[in-house]
Structure formats: structure tokens, C-alpha cells
Amino acid sequence: MTATGIRLHAPAPGWSLDADIVVVGSGVAGLTAALRCEAAGLKTVVVTKARLDDGSTRWAQGGIAAALGEGDTPEQHLDDTLVAGVGLCDEEAVRILVTEGPDAVRRLIETGAHFDTGPEGVIELTREGGHHRRRIAHAGGDATGAEISRALVEAVRARGIPTVENALVLDLLTDADGRTAGVSLHVMGEGQHDGVGAVHAPAVVLATGGMGQVFSATTNPSVSTGDGVALALRAGAEVSDLEFVQFHPTVLFLGVDAEGQQPLVSEAVRGEGAHLVDADGVRFMVGRHELAELAPRDIVAKGITRRMQEHGADHMYLDGRHFGADMWENRFPTILAACRAHGIDPVTEPIPVAPAAHYASGGVRTDPHGRTTVPGLYACGEVACTGVHGANRLASNSLLEGLVYAERIAADITARHAAGDLHASVPAPVAQPETPTHPLLPPEARFAIQRVMTEGAGVLRSADSLSEAAARLARIHAEAAGALADDGKTAEPGVDTWETTNLLCVARVLVAAALRREETRGCHWREDHADRDDAAWRRHIVVRLNPDRTLAAHTTQTYDFPPTTRPTLQEQ
Numbered sequence: 001m002t003a004t005g006i007r008l009h010a011p012a013p014g015w016s017l018d019a020d021i022v023v024v025g026s027g028v029a030g031l032t033a034a035l036r037c038e039a040a041g042l043k044t045v046v047v048t049k050a051r052l053d054d055g056s057t058r059w060a061q062g063g064i065a066a067a068l069g070e071g072d073t074p075e076q077h078l079d080d081t082l083v084a085g086v087g088l089c090d091e092e093a094v095r096i097l098v099t100e101g102p103d104a105v106r107r108l109i110e111t112g113a114h115f116d117t118g119p120e121g122v123i124e125l126t127r128e129g130g131h132h133r134r135r136i137a138h139a140g141g142d143a144t145g146a147e148i149s150r151a152l153v154e155a156v157r158a159r160g161i162p163t164v165e166n167a168l169v170l171d172l173l174t175d176a177d178g179r180t181a182g183v184s185l186h187v188m189g190e191g192q193h194d195g196v197g198a199v200h201a202p203a204v205v206l207a208t209g210g211m212g213q214v215f216s217a218t219t220n221p222s223v224s225t226g227d228g229v230a231l232a233l234r235a236g237a238e239v240s241d242l243e244f245v246q247f248h249p250t251v252l253f254l255g256v257d258a259e260g261q262q263p264l265v266s267e268a269v270r271g272e273g274a275h276l277v278d279a280d281g282v283r284f285m286v287g288r289h290e291l292a293e294l295a296p297r298d299i300v301a302k303g304i305t306r307r308m309q310e311h312g313a314d315h316m317y318l319d320g321r322h323f324g325a326d327m328w329e330n331r332f333p334t335i336l337a338a339c340r341a342h343g344i345d346p347v348t349e350p351i352p353v354a355p356a357a358h359y360a361s362g363g364v365r366t367d368p369h370g371r372t373t374v375p376g377l378y379a380c381g382e383v384a385c386t387g388v389h390g391a392n393r394l395a396s397n398s399l400l401e402g403l404v405y406a407e408r409i410a411a412d413i414t415a416r417h418a419a420g421d422l423h424a425s426v427p428a429p430v431a432q433p434e435t436p437t438h439p440l441l442p443p444e445a446r447f448a449i450q451r452v453m454t455e456g457a458g459v460l461r462s463a464d465s466l467s468e469a470a471a472r473l474a475r476i477h478a479e480a481a482g483a484l485a486d487d488g489k490t491a492e493p494g495v496d497t498w499e500t501t502n503l504l505c506v507a508r509v510l511v512a513a514a515l516r517r518e519e520t521r522g523c524h525w526r527e528d529h530a531d532r533d534d535a536a537w538r539r540h541i542v543v544r545l546n547p548d549r550t551l552a553a554h555t556t557q558t559y560d561f562p563p564t565t566r567p568t569l570q571e572q
Helices: 028-039 074-084 091-111 144-159 227-234 267-271 297-311 325-331 333-341 397-419 445-456 463-487 495-516
Strands: 016-018 021-024 044-047 167-174 180-187 195-200 203-206 245-252 275-277 316-319 351-360 363-365 377-379 541-545 551-555
Touching: 021 028, 021 180, 028 044, 028 144, 028 397, 074 091, 091 144, 091 397, 144 397, 167 195, 167 227, 167 495, 180 203, 203 227, 203 397, 227 363, 227 377, 227 495, 227 541, 245 267, 245 297, 275 297, 297 316, 297 351, 325 333, 377 397, 445 463, 445 495, 463 495, 495 541, 495 551
Parallel strands: 016 195, 021 044, 021 203, 203 377
Antiparallel strands: 167 180, 180 195, 245 351, 275 316, 316 351, 541 551
């Protein structure tokens, strides 16, 4: 691992906390890791960008996948996951997920999460795209994420775990040997802590969620600006598979000019029997795949996009009128309310839908214990690339991945702490530069970046569109870098400029990887390379940031994940 020396320009920390571990993020992954570490006696601090219950987890509608039903097995869950990942899943990572998943869900229930049950108290299970069995546990009909978030937040508060809310993490702090020494952060607004500060700790867990806001239209909340991936890149960590961004097939269509977070229409609606139709009422997914509307998400998104192209339309429809009012009100109350808030009644009319950016299958590269290529830095949840998802995430595997790998991270940190592998005392971080070394972008550049990404790196991609996107992003970067080099000027440090700078960082990596991968696989769709090419591309693209802010990318020799640490002499 080589440190880049690149840091976001920010005032010097005015306050600090010491801990054994700092967890950045408050979704299912972050809070699970925090609870397990605190239970093991480690001094744990949680940092979150908004309120404790305001992360991406609470927006998850469909549910959490695990082999809990009669006749279902982890092996069947593994098979469905490998198929969805189109040859790029790390089988060891998937096997960990599906075998440890059922017990992890049971522990989540013990923590206080309540899933929907039938008359005899057995958990109700539904199906979603890519699953051959009913294995999706849900809560509140279509409010699974909200229930999981509620249970975990209550548990964190009951345990009295220190939290720093409304705090944007800035950069990883490292000691003189390049090992993790905590994070710098900025608290937005007044409270116990205010302004730029630091949490010093020998272990940092990134659980910052996704980067959907890099596109104009997304299902992600406004906080999903790729902060964790950008922080890891600046710290010298490797990221992998960032070209595989899943576009959810059925997002409520609010118009061609709609921007920001869009309402999701859960895959579970199709799992319960809703049909995708065009304006003439024709079910266009029938015959395209054996599972029709329940095919993996990349196939459904492509099917919708192709039909839109054929008809010159900007959206298709999801028809669930045959459900009746009772089913909509009891099984999908959240979706029903969202549709009606926008003047659409699913009980009496089809729902207009179109694909929108949803989930990043790639991220900060980790091993089976959540370790990144930077000593002491861990990652889990959507910010991480564990190898579970490959080229396309299987529906409802995300909550399970966050849960399982957060527990594995906590176990690893606990074991290393007990063995003395982590510092006995908080390491002293290297001082941060007082003058800007990395240009900050003005807030208005955010919208330019989103337009570039939507136009050039969205559902449909080609060498031409990606090259144009790369050139436009390079110009945005060059303008800011030029101003810094010429007269030392950069945008004023602040939340908007830090977020925009992070978005540009992850956008550049995504486009570079997408341009490099000359094939169509999973949710990466190249119009100029329409076929899957296992001989050349059944492998991973790994990217890191150079000290001069250029990108270094290489392609692995096989589809296996390389280790994140160099082997010891005993292992060689």
C-alpha cells in the first residue's frame, strides 16, 4: 500500500475523541459492526452524515434474503447469487454470505427487528428477481429497511454508544508507518461537537453507503455522494468493479427532467405478480427470460430500455391493478403512498416506471474479514467490494451482506485487539497540510458531473459516450487544478465543495473502469461490445489513486479476488 498524501482542504481539527474503533455510517452494516464491537468491550464511536436513522438502509423496501424457508438451502441461495453475478462473484465470499446469513438474521431479530409473520408466527417470505425460491423476509409490508434501522438505532442508543451525527467524514488519518489512526470530520451545525474535528482510533470501519448521487436520477438519498470510496482512494486503498452500477428497473417515473432521489417501486411488487407492460399493455419481458419480470435486475433494466427505444418512449409501466386495494394497502403501503403523492393510483392504473441508478456492486476492495489494502481500515456494506455481487447484485442480498460482513469485521477487530495486533494506545496521526494540495470544486460542478455521468455512463454505454464523459470530467478536474496551481485558489472548504469533490473522484474511477471493460456483463452494458467475453474479461478491474491525482488501473489475471495484504514469509 502506498499513501497518496492527498487530502481534502479543511481547517485544522478543533476537537478530538479517542476510541478503539470508529465506525463511519449508520446503516445496517455500520450499526451492526458498532454493536458487536461495543459488546466485546471495545470503545466504539459511530460517526454518521445525517441523523442516526437517516442512512440508505431505511429506504430498503423489499427485504433481506436468506435461506430461512422450508426446503430452501444456502446452496440454492449461492447458486442464484452466482448466476446473477455473471461469473465475477468470489465464490468464497458468497458461501460465507449464504451460510452465515440465516443465523445473522436470527441475531438481528434478537436485537429487536420484527419481520412480517403468518398466522402461526412463521416469518413470511416472498420472491424477487433472480431468486428461484421465496426467501425474502420483509417487515411492514414494504418497509423492511425502516424496521431494521429502527431496531439497530434503538439498540445503539440503549447501549449508550457515543455517536457524532450530522458529520461528514473527510479523510483517513494515518501514523508515520501508514497505519490507520482515525478520521477527520466536519460536524454540520451546532451540538456537542462543532466544525472540523477528529476521532483517533487504530481501526476505522467504512460503512458509508453508496454513490448514487453521481447520477442525475437515483433511488439513493442525498447523503450518498461516494464519500467512503473517495476517502479510501485518497488514503491509498484499492477499489474494484466500480463500473458495475446497478440501475433498478422499476423506479417511479417523474418526468425526463426529474433529478435527485426518485421513489423506488420494489422488486417485491413483481415478486407478488405485477407485470411489466408497454403503453399497449403488452408484457414485453415474457419470452426474453425464463423468469420474465423476475429475471435478474440487469436483464429487466435492459428489457425496459430496449422496449423504450423500440417505442420511442421515456418510460414503461408496472401493472398491479389485479392486486386489489386490500393488497396494495397492506402489503405495499409505502409504495402506494408514494405513488398517490405523485398523482398515480396503482389500484386503478399502471405505474409509470424507468430504470435509475440504484446500487454500486463495486467499491473499496476487501478480504473475507472486511480488511482493505490499508492497514487498520475496514469496509462493509455498499461502500465495500467483498466479491459477493460480481457484475450484478442479486435482489435483497445487500442488507444481508451488510449484516454478515459487519459481524465478521467486528470479530476480526476483537481478535486482533486481544492479540495485540492493533495499537495498545491510539497512534499519533501525521499532521495534515495547512495549504491546499488537492483542488476543491465549486458546488455548481455537482450538477455538471451528474449530467455527464447520466449521459455517458448510464444504462447504455459505448466507447464514444464513455470517452466523451472522461474528457468532460477531466476538464472539470483540470479547471480546478489549474486555478490551484496558478494562484493557489480553490473553492471554499465546506460540505457542498467536499461532496462535489468526492463525486468527481468516484465518477472518474467509474468511467475509467467502464471504458476499460470492453464487453457487456451484468449491469455494465456496452452497445459497442454487446457480448460477454469470458476469455478476456472474466476478471476484475482494480483502481488506485496516484500521488499526482492520476488513476492507476490494472486487470486481474483471473476472476479470483487477489489478497488485500502481502503474504508473510510463513505463507509464501
